[in-house]
Amino acid sequence: xxxxxxxxxxxxxxxxxxxxxxxxxxxxxxxxxxxxxxxxxxxxxxxxxxxxxxxxxxxxxxxxxxxxxxxxxxxxxxxxxxxxxxxxxxxxxxxxxxxxxxxxxxxxxxxxxxxxxxxxxxxxxxxxxxxxxxxxxxxxxxxxxxxxxxxxxxxxxxxxxxxxxxxxxxxxxxxxxxxxxxxxxxxx
Amino acid sequence: xxxxxxxxxxxxxxxxxxxxxxxxxxxxxxxxxxxxxxxxxxxxxxxxxxxxxxxxxxxxxxxxxxxxxxxxxxxxxxxxxxxxxxxxxxxxxxxxxxxxxxxxxxxxxxxxxxxxxxxxxxxxxxxxxxxxxxxxxxxxxxxxxxxxxxxxxxxxxxxxxxxxxxxxxxxxxxxxxxxxxxxxxxxx
DNA sequence: GTCTATATCTCGATAGAC
DNA sequence: GTCTATCGAGATATAGAC
Numbered sequence: 001x002x003x004x005x006x007x008x009x010x011x012x013x014x015x016x017x018x019x020x021x022x023x024x025x026x027x028x029x030x031x032x033x034x035x036x037x038x039x040x041x042x043x044x045x046x047x048x049x050x051x052x053x054x055x056x057x058x059x060x061x062x063x064x065x066x067x068x069x070x071x072x073x074x075x076x077x078x079x080x081x082x083x084x085x086x087x088x089x090x091x092x093x094x095x096x097x098x099x100x101x102x103x104x105x106x107x108x109x110x111x112x113x114x115x116x117x118x119x120x121x122x123x124x125x126x127x128x129x130x131x132x133x134x135x136x137x138x139x140x141x142x143x144x145x146x147x148x149x150x151x152x153x154x155x156x157x158x159x160x161x162x163x164x165x166x167x168x169x170x171x172x173x174x175x176x177x178x179x180x181x182x183x184x185x186x187x188x
Numbered sequence: 189x190x191x192x193x194x195x196x197x198x199x200x201x202x203x204x205x206x207x208x209x210x211x212x213x214x215x216x217x218x219x220x221x222x223x224x225x226x227x228x229x230x231x232x233x234x235x236x237x238x239x240x241x242x243x244x245x246x247x248x249x250x251x252x253x254x255x256x257x258x259x260x261x262x263x264x265x266x267x268x269x270x271x272x273x274x275x276x277x278x279x280x281x282x283x284x285x286x287x288x289x290x291x292x293x294x295x296x297x298x299x300x301x302x303x304x305x306x307x308x309x310x311x312x313x314x315x316x317x318x319x320x321x322x323x324x325x326x327x328x329x330x331x332x333x334x335x336x337x338x339x340x341x342x343x344x345x346x347x348x349x350x351x352x353x354x355x356x357x358x359x360x361x362x363x364x365x366x367x368x369x370x371x372x373x374x375x376x
Numbered sequence: 377g378t379c380t381a382t383a384t385c386t387c388g389a390t391a392g393a394c
Numbered sequence: 395g396t397c398t399a400t401c402g403a404g405a406t407a408t409a410g411a412c
Contacts, residue, residue: 010377012377043377043378043379044378044379044380046377046378046379046380046381047377047379050378051377
């Protein structure tokens with residue numbers, strides 16, 4: 001049962017996901033062949049096809065986990081009053097989510113937009129991010145405040161961006177969080 | 189004289205650059221074949237090879253123009269006193285540069301990091317951006333202020349980013365500039 | 377579940393005529 | 395400067411044995 005949730009006879013599927021993501025981040029999706037993935041795992045290409053129907057399916061499985069996690073975050077946020085505290089807690093949880101589990105995937109997505117678009121995973125992911133943004137922007141109509149809210153989200157993943165993020169040393173996560181929290185706070 | 193600066197007998201070279209960049213932005217560098225570029229120009233692949241030695245060379249030529257423009261901006265900035273006014277004017281000029289001439293290239297770079305890295309154009313470009321960042325950060329040691337400075341630059345190109353930029357309507361350039369200017373201003 | 381072997385395709389790049 | 399024709403490499407994906 002390759003696609004099954006339980007009944008694991010081995011952890012090969014997870015190892016494929018891990019190694020594939022590693023290589024996608026290193027060299028990009030299109031520059032990573034199934035041969036490379038198989039070699040790093042010390043199996044053959046054909047073995048990969050037992051666990052994933054296509055190369056694209058590997059990406060789908062990676063993004064799906066992220067979308068699920070974002071959905072849980074949104075569930076929490078939806079049933080909370082729309083206050084500054086809620087918004088800041090949303091940022092904290094998003095920050096923790098990225099730092100703890102999804103830094104590689106976010107890294108991958110940010111740097112491989114054409115691939116992500118082509119695979120059609122942009123729409124489900126975009127929806128979640130749009131909703132997160134909407135929660136963070138409740139009661140805000142000022143376009144400048146809206147842009148600051150967007151930048152707050154960007155601040156939390158900026159370390160992953162080699163253009164403006166990697167231009168110098170990566171800021172510690174707590175610094176990024178402080179700046180982000182300030183950006184969504186009402187102006188003084 | 190394919191690589192020549194003057195002596196133009198036709199504008200094919202520029203048309204290739206334009207169409208190639210267009211497709212690179214649309215579908216990504218790796219998903220754009222020379223066949224597609226040639227078809228959209230209504231010539232054959234072989235014709236492209238008269239003007240550019242390789243596919244990578246097309247990208248090199250596109251980035252080179254950006255690096256030159258950034259260098260001119262830096263030349264101006266270097267021989268100015270390190271004041272808040274200078275920094276804000278640097279942001280204004282950078283914003284104008286992007287909006288007027290380099291929006292497609294910035295778009296392309298942001299979304300095709302693996303390709304840009306592989307072609308080795310990241311280093312010259314990264315140097316310029318690092319220096320721009322250094323000019324904007326003069327006299328600043330506070331890591332939070334440094335991060336805000338980075339976010340100011342990001343704000344100016346955020347509209348090109350489909351993850352956090354395209355999550356909703358793109359902010360008008362003047363709004364982005366206002367927010368950016370505020371981010372590098374001393375805190376109140 | 378993993379292997380060997382292979383089919384099929386598309387790409388970047390070149391040769392040489394005009 | 396642009397064409398036709400083609401080469402060789404490397405990619406995804408499949409077939410079938412074990």
